Amino acid sequence: MREFDWSRTPVGPVEKWPQSLKATVRTLLTSRYPMILTWGTEFTQFYNDAYAQLIGDKHPDALGSDIRITLAEAWDTLGPMIDEVMRSGVANWTPALLLLLERAGYREEAYFSVSHAPAEDDDGRIVGMLAVCSEVTLQIVGERRVALLRDLASKAGETRSVDLACREAAAIVAEHPLDVPFMLLYLRDPDGDEIVLHSVVGLPATDPLASRAIHLHDDGPDPWGLRRAMAGEMVVLDDIDHHLTRPGGPWGDPTRVAVSQPIGGSGHGAPIGVLVTGTSPNRALDDGHRSFLQLLAGQIAVTLSNALAYEAERRRADALTELDRAKTVFFSNVSHEFRTPLTLLLGPLEDLLPKAAAWDEADRALLHTIHRNGLRLLKLVNSLLDFSRIEAGRAQAKFEPTDLAAFTTDIAGSFRSAIETAGLRFGVECERLPRLVAVDRDMWEKIVLNLLSNALKYTLSGTITVRLTSLSNGVALEVGDTGTGIAPEEHERIFDRFHRVTSAQGRTHEGTGIGLALVRELARLHGGDAEVTSVVGQGSTFMVTLPWEAGEEHATNAIDDQGKPGNPLAKIETPTPIRAEAFLAEASRWGGRSASSPASAVTSPDVGNGGMGGYILVVDDNADMRDYVVRLLGSDFTVGTACDGVEALEAIREARPDLVLSDVMMPRLDGFGLLTALRSAPATQDIPVVLLSARAGEEASVEGLDAGADDYLIKPFSSRELIARVRANLTMTQLRRAAAEAHHDAERMRALGQLTSGVAHDFNNLLMVLRGAVHLVGRRTADPALRNVLDHATEAIERGALMTRQLLSFARRQRLDPQPLDVNERLANLVPVLGRAFPENVRVDLDLGDVPPILVDRAELEAALLNLAINARDAMPNGGTLRFETRPAALEPPAERHLRPDRRYVSLRVIDSGSGMPPSIVERVFEPFFTTKPPGEGTGLGLSQVYGFASQSGGHASVASRVGEGTIITLFLPVVE
Structure with a gap:
C-alpha cells in the first residue's frame, strides 16, 4: 500500500486524501480480518493482506483498480448488493455467498460470508463501500461431501444384492453433481477375467467412454486406466475434456480431471472393482479432494462388500438346505441299501450261533464279536432311516392302545442286567395308568431304549431310575441318573441332530449324536416333547411327555370318552421288546474289559514264531477292538491293554512299552491327550505312538502327525496293514536310536579332532624351534660325528612333522579368516x-x-x-x-x-x-x-x-x-x- 503510486488512480496522491479515507484505510490495514474498501464512483479498491489471499492471482493488479473489473465474473451477484448499500446507507450481511471466481487459472466455486457497509467522506456523504469477508468454501464443500458419504452409509447395511447396491449408489451420487459430475462403477466378473460396467452417472449410457467391459489380461483400449486401478493404483487422468462431449457440472465448465481407484482389496485380496469419478471442474484436486474420493470409494466398497456377503450367505444357506435335503435322501437310500447285506450277514450268523457250542473258544468269541457289531450296525442304520423318514415327512406312526406302564416296565427290564453288571443300582417305578395310551409301540420302544442307553453310558456310579407317571393332561416318562451331568448351555442343543457334548465323561467316546435327537422327534410325532434338567456332577433327568389324546384318532382299537377300552384292560396284550438286543450288545462292551482282556493281563508272543518281539500297549475304549488287536499282535509281540488314556499312563508308569497303539476318541483322556502327555515327559517322549481313528481323510492324518504321532492308521484296516505298520515303526525307532548314538559318537570324534588339532599345533611350534636349532648347529660344525648326530636329529624332526601333518589332516581344522x-x-x-x-x-x-x-x-x-x-x-x-x-x-x-x-x-x-x-x-x-x-x-x-x-x-x-x-x-x- 505504501509503495503503490496512488497518484495514478482516481483518488490521487495520499497527501491529498480526505481524513475519512485515511482513517478508513488505516482501520483496514491494521485489521487481521479480510477487508476491502471501494472509494468513489470509480470503485477504487483498497484492501489488506488477508483479503489479498482471498483473491489469489488477481493480486496485486487489483490494488487501486476498479472492483467492477477485478471481480467482473462475480459482479452480477456483488453489484446489486453494493449499490443497495451505497444508495440506502444500510449495511448488509450475507452468509455462504456463492461466487465463481477466476483466481487460480480456472473458474472456482467459492463461498464467502460477507458484510457490506457504507463508507462516508469528510462531509458525511456516502462515497464508498467497506466490506468484511471470510471464506467458508472448505466448510460448505466439506458438509456437502459428508452428506453424500452419510447417504451412502445409510444404505450400506440395507442392500441385499450387488445390482441393487450399484443402483442405489448411483442414485445417491446423482444427487451431488457439484462434487461428482460423473461416475462409472465397474465390478470384476465372477470369472475374474473381465471388469464389467454396472452403473453410470452423468454420462449417457451410449457414450463411447462408457465401455461396457474391459478384459483385464489383454492390451486393448482402456481410457479410464481400469487395469492399473485393478492392480491397486489410484489413477489420475488429466485433460479428459478433450474426449467428453458433455459439461461437468451446473455452470457449464468441462471436467478436466478424472480419478480411477480400486474398490476394496486393500489388505483383503484383489479389488472387487473400480470406481471412476469425474472431479468438479470448479474445485482443485488437492489433498482434501483426494481424501474425499478415497472415502467415497471406501464407502461404496463397504456397501458392495455387505451385499456380496449377504449374497454369499444366502447361497450358503441355499446350499446347506440343498445339502441337508440331499443328506436326508442319502441317509434314506444308504440305510435301505445297508439293510439287505446286514440281513444276509446277521441271518446266517444267528443260524450259526446255536451250532457254535462245539467250536473252539477263540472261534466262538470271534463269532459273537461279529454278531454284536452286526447288531450295532443294524441299530445305527435303523436310526438313520428313522431320521430320514421323519425329515422327509414320511414317518407314519401306527398308533395302538397300549398299557404303557406294563410295556415300559418290560422294556426297562431288558436293561437291568447290563446296568447292574456295571455296578449301578436300577429302579423302575411305572404306576398303573388310569387309561390306555395310544402310541406307536415301535417308536415308544426306541424312546425308552435310547434314554436308558444314554443313562448307562454317562453314569459311572450311583443309580438309574425309570418313572412313568400320569399327569392331568397326559403321561410323563422320566429317566434319571446320577451321572456326569450336562452344562446349562448344552441343555437345548443336546437334542440337536448329531450334536455331542465333547466335554462329557462317559464309558466310551463312541456315538453318533442321533439317539436323543431321535427321542425328541419321536415324542413330537406323538404330540409330545422331550426336555432335560441336569446339574454338572450330580446327574440328569430326561422327561418325555405325551398327551392323553396322542394318536387316539388313529388308534386301531376304539377308546371311549372316559379313556377306557371296550374290553377289560387286562385283556389288552402287552407287546414285548424287539430291539433291546442291539442296545444291550453295544452297552455290554462299553469301557469294561472282556474276559479275554482283564486289566492286569499282558499277552506274550509264541516262542519260536520268528516274531521281532517287543511290548505293545493297545489303548481303546471298545473291548471288541482291544480283543481283536490283541489277537492280531499277540503271536509276535507282548501286548498290554488299556481302556483310555488315563489307564494307559498308569500302565506305562509300571512298564515302559516299545510302542503305543491308541484310538483317538476315548473317554477321560483321548488319544491326542495321551500323545501330549507322553511327548511332554522326558522319560516317555521317545516312545513311538501309532494313532487309530475312524476319521478318514488327509486332514485327519496330517492333524495326527502334526500332534507328534509317528503314524496314523485309518479304520477299517486290514490285519496285514496293522502288523506291517507296527513292525515298521518299531524298526524305525531302533534305527533312530542307533542314529542318535552314532551322532553322539561323531560329535565326540569331532571334538577329539579339535583337541588333536591343538596338540598338532603345539607340536609344530616345537618342531620349528628344533629344526632351526639343528640347522644353525649344522652350519657351524664340520665334525663328521656331530654332523651324523645332526642328520639323525633332522630325520626324527621330519618324521615328527609328517606325523603332525597327518594329525592336522585328521582334525581337518581350518584357519580363521579374521x-x-x-x-x-x-x-x-x-x-x-x-x-x-x-x-x-x-x-x-x-x-x-x-x-x-x-x-x-x-x-x-x-x-x-x-x-x-x-x-x-x-x-x-x-x-x-x-x-x-x-x-x-x-x-x-x-x-x-x-x-x-x-x-x-x-x-x-x-x-x-x-x-x-x-x-x-x-x-x-x-x-x-x-x-x-x-x-x-x-x-x-x-x-x-x-x-x-x-x-x-x-x-x-x-x-x-x-x-x-x-x-x-x-x-x-x-x-x-
Missing part, C-alpha cells in the same frame, strides 16, 4: 532372527554401546553366538529374558591375565535370566565333553567351541553365574588397530 566387523550391526541383524526362533515367553533384548569394529572371523562369531543363545534358551524353560550387550572392555582380573595390555578389546556379554549354575559347574563349563544335559541331548562341546573361538581370535571368554539368578558369558574380542 576381518574387520561392526559387531553392533551384526547383532542387530542376527538377534531378531534368533528371537523369532525362540518361544514367545523368551524376550530377546539388545543393549549396544559405542564400540569400534572388531577383528574376528564372521562365521565363527555367528556360530559362537548361536551356541550361547541355545544354551540360554535351554536354561529358561519357563521363559525369561536374553540380552546381548556390547561395551568397550575394561581389563580387570581375571580376564586381564589372558589379554594383551597393549591392545583394545570389546566385551560382548550374553546375559540370561535362567536357572543359573553352581560354582562346581561354572569351573568346568568350558571343558570339552562336559555337559549337564541328559544323555543324547548334548555333546558338551558348544561352550568349549565358544572358548576356543575367543582364544583363537586373540581374546578370551569368561562366565559368571548364580543358581536361580541367571548366567553372564563375556567374550573379549580384539579391536581393529
Whole structure:
C-alpha cells in the first residue's frame, strides 16, 4: 500500500486524501480480518493482506483498480448488493455467498460470508463501500461431501444384492453433481477375467467412454486406466475434456480431471472393482479432494462388500438346505441299501450261533464279536432311516392302545442286567395308568431304549431310575441318573441332530449324536416333547411327555370318552421288546474289559514264531477292538491293554512299552491327550505312538502327525496293514536310536579332532624351534660325528612333522579368516532372527554401546553366538529374558591375565535370566565333553567351541553365574588397530 503510486488512480496522491479515507484505510490495514474498501464512483479498491489471499492471482493488479473489473465474473451477484448499500446507507450481511471466481487459472466455486457497509467522506456523504469477508468454501464443500458419504452409509447395511447396491449408489451420487459430475462403477466378473460396467452417472449410457467391459489380461483400449486401478493404483487422468462431449457440472465448465481407484482389496485380496469419478471442474484436486474420493470409494466398497456377503450367505444357506435335503435322501437310500447285506450277514450268523457250542473258544468269541457289531450296525442304520423318514415327512406312526406302564416296565427290564453288571443300582417305578395310551409301540420302544442307553453310558456310579407317571393332561416318562451331568448351555442343543457334548465323561467316546435327537422327534410325532434338567456332577433327568389324546384318532382299537377300552384292560396284550438286543450288545462292551482282556493281563508272543518281539500297549475304549488287536499282535509281540488314556499312563508308569497303539476318541483322556502327555515327559517322549481313528481323510492324518504321532492308521484296516505298520515303526525307532548314538559318537570324534588339532599345533611350534636349532648347529660344525648326530636329529624332526601333518589332516581344522566387523550391526541383524526362533515367553533384548569394529572371523562369531543363545534358551524353560550387550572392555582380573595390555578389546556379554549354575559347574563349563544335559541331548562341546573361538581370535571368554539368578558369558574380542 505504501509503495503503490496512488497518484495514478482516481483518488490521487495520499497527501491529498480526505481524513475519512485515511482513517478508513488505516482501520483496514491494521485489521487481521479480510477487508476491502471501494472509494468513489470509480470503485477504487483498497484492501489488506488477508483479503489479498482471498483473491489469489488477481493480486496485486487489483490494488487501486476498479472492483467492477477485478471481480467482473462475480459482479452480477456483488453489484446489486453494493449499490443497495451505497444508495440506502444500510449495511448488509450475507452468509455462504456463492461466487465463481477466476483466481487460480480456472473458474472456482467459492463461498464467502460477507458484510457490506457504507463508507462516508469528510462531509458525511456516502462515497464508498467497506466490506468484511471470510471464506467458508472448505466448510460448505466439506458438509456437502459428508452428506453424500452419510447417504451412502445409510444404505450400506440395507442392500441385499450387488445390482441393487450399484443402483442405489448411483442414485445417491446423482444427487451431488457439484462434487461428482460423473461416475462409472465397474465390478470384476465372477470369472475374474473381465471388469464389467454396472452403473453410470452423468454420462449417457451410449457414450463411447462408457465401455461396457474391459478384459483385464489383454492390451486393448482402456481410457479410464481400469487395469492399473485393478492392480491397486489410484489413477489420475488429466485433460479428459478433450474426449467428453458433455459439461461437468451446473455452470457449464468441462471436467478436466478424472480419478480411477480400486474398490476394496486393500489388505483383503484383489479389488472387487473400480470406481471412476469425474472431479468438479470448479474445485482443485488437492489433498482434501483426494481424501474425499478415497472415502467415497471406501464407502461404496463397504456397501458392495455387505451385499456380496449377504449374497454369499444366502447361497450358503441355499446350499446347506440343498445339502441337508440331499443328506436326508442319502441317509434314506444308504440305510435301505445297508439293510439287505446286514440281513444276509446277521441271518446266517444267528443260524450259526446255536451250532457254535462245539467250536473252539477263540472261534466262538470271534463269532459273537461279529454278531454284536452286526447288531450295532443294524441299530445305527435303523436310526438313520428313522431320521430320514421323519425329515422327509414320511414317518407314519401306527398308533395302538397300549398299557404303557406294563410295556415300559418290560422294556426297562431288558436293561437291568447290563446296568447292574456295571455296578449301578436300577429302579423302575411305572404306576398303573388310569387309561390306555395310544402310541406307536415301535417308536415308544426306541424312546425308552435310547434314554436308558444314554443313562448307562454317562453314569459311572450311583443309580438309574425309570418313572412313568400320569399327569392331568397326559403321561410323563422320566429317566434319571446320577451321572456326569450336562452344562446349562448344552441343555437345548443336546437334542440337536448329531450334536455331542465333547466335554462329557462317559464309558466310551463312541456315538453318533442321533439317539436323543431321535427321542425328541419321536415324542413330537406323538404330540409330545422331550426336555432335560441336569446339574454338572450330580446327574440328569430326561422327561418325555405325551398327551392323553396322542394318536387316539388313529388308534386301531376304539377308546371311549372316559379313556377306557371296550374290553377289560387286562385283556389288552402287552407287546414285548424287539430291539433291546442291539442296545444291550453295544452297552455290554462299553469301557469294561472282556474276559479275554482283564486289566492286569499282558499277552506274550509264541516262542519260536520268528516274531521281532517287543511290548505293545493297545489303548481303546471298545473291548471288541482291544480283543481283536490283541489277537492280531499277540503271536509276535507282548501286548498290554488299556481302556483310555488315563489307564494307559498308569500302565506305562509300571512298564515302559516299545510302542503305543491308541484310538483317538476315548473317554477321560483321548488319544491326542495321551500323545501330549507322553511327548511332554522326558522319560516317555521317545516312545513311538501309532494313532487309530475312524476319521478318514488327509486332514485327519496330517492333524495326527502334526500332534507328534509317528503314524496314523485309518479304520477299517486290514490285519496285514496293522502288523506291517507296527513292525515298521518299531524298526524305525531302533534305527533312530542307533542314529542318535552314532551322532553322539561323531560329535565326540569331532571334538577329539579339535583337541588333536591343538596338540598338532603345539607340536609344530616345537618342531620349528628344533629344526632351526639343528640347522644353525649344522652350519657351524664340520665334525663328521656331530654332523651324523645332526642328520639323525633332522630325520626324527621330519618324521615328527609328517606325523603332525597327518594329525592336522585328521582334525581337518581350518584357519580363521579374521576381518574387520561392526559387531553392533551384526547383532542387530542376527538377534531378531534368533528371537523369532525362540518361544514367545523368551524376550530377546539388545543393549549396544559405542564400540569400534572388531577383528574376528564372521562365521565363527555367528556360530559362537548361536551356541550361547541355545544354551540360554535351554536354561529358561519357563521363559525369561536374553540380552546381548556390547561395551568397550575394561581389563580387570581375571580376564586381564589372558589379554594383551597393549591392545583394545570389546566385551560382548550374553546375559540370561535362567536357572543359573553352581560354582562346581561354572569351573568346568568350558571343558570339552562336559555337559549337564541328559544323555543324547548334548555333546558338551558348544561352550568349549565358544572358548576356543575367543582364544583363537586373540581374546578370551569368561562366565559368571548364580543358581536361580541367571548366567553372564563375556567374550573379549580384539579391536581393529
